[in-house]
Amino acid sequence: MTNKVLVIDDSLMVRRQVGGTLKNLGYSVVEAVDGLDALEKLELNADARLIVCDVNMPRMNGLEFLERLSASGSKIPVVMLTTEGEPDLIQRAKALGAKGWLLKPFKPEFLEATAKKWIPATT
């Protein structure tokens, strides 16, 4: 089993922040810049055990990505990390199979708790 996390965000700053936090905790990180890029990265990284996904992105946003992922039958847990606190969006994400919702600027302890919940073997 890997401890690989796919981080999807169009912001380099966020990818570095999230990726850095996860790497410091011992996780392996793959980055994608939007939903379309993430679908391509998943073809090569189907062993990812967690996906951390932004909502508001160009080309394919986070909810569209969730739809595509769900349609593909993927069982990889997805947690949204976004500035959006809109209840409609949160409910849509849950309906599409997301496991949680983190609000930016994120607190590293929440990201750590999320990662440990879905990849419990990693210490």
Next chain:
Amino acid sequence: MVGHLAEAALDVFAAYEVELKPRATLDGSVEERGAVGMAVIGYAGRGVRGALVLMAPEHAVQAWMAAAGVPDGDVADTLGEFSNMLLGRLKERLLPLGISIIATTPTAAVGSGLRFSEAPGPSSWSTFDGSDWSLRLRLDATFDSNFRPLAESIPPAWRARAGEAIDFDALEASKI
């Protein structure tokens, strides 16, 4: 809305432990030492639309990147993300007032001699001072004549505030 924007700005920078003080005067200027960056993020809701503009000198954004733990980040990208977070925090404050907006993705530019074309209307710049830099914020908003705040009640479990987390298994904010 300007008051909410000021609160949003203080919150976002406080999250990165960057001290920010609103300048007393309504308007002000960004001290130019080298390049200046500008990010614009649009939004729209039922009966309202507009844009948030964030402007700051490059050395200010570099200070924000260092505070965020990404000292080798990209200035334009960081400006865009901060504008995104500012609008996110503003949205959070507008929602209880019945104003629900959807944001675009941000656009940012960095350079010397950038000029901003100001839309006519009541909007104005707000200036904030950091340690050795200043930033300017502007919120343009156009309300349709038939604009009315939403009246729908939002279940508390579905509300989320910046920095919080919602575990859908438990549906309790801040408890993972």
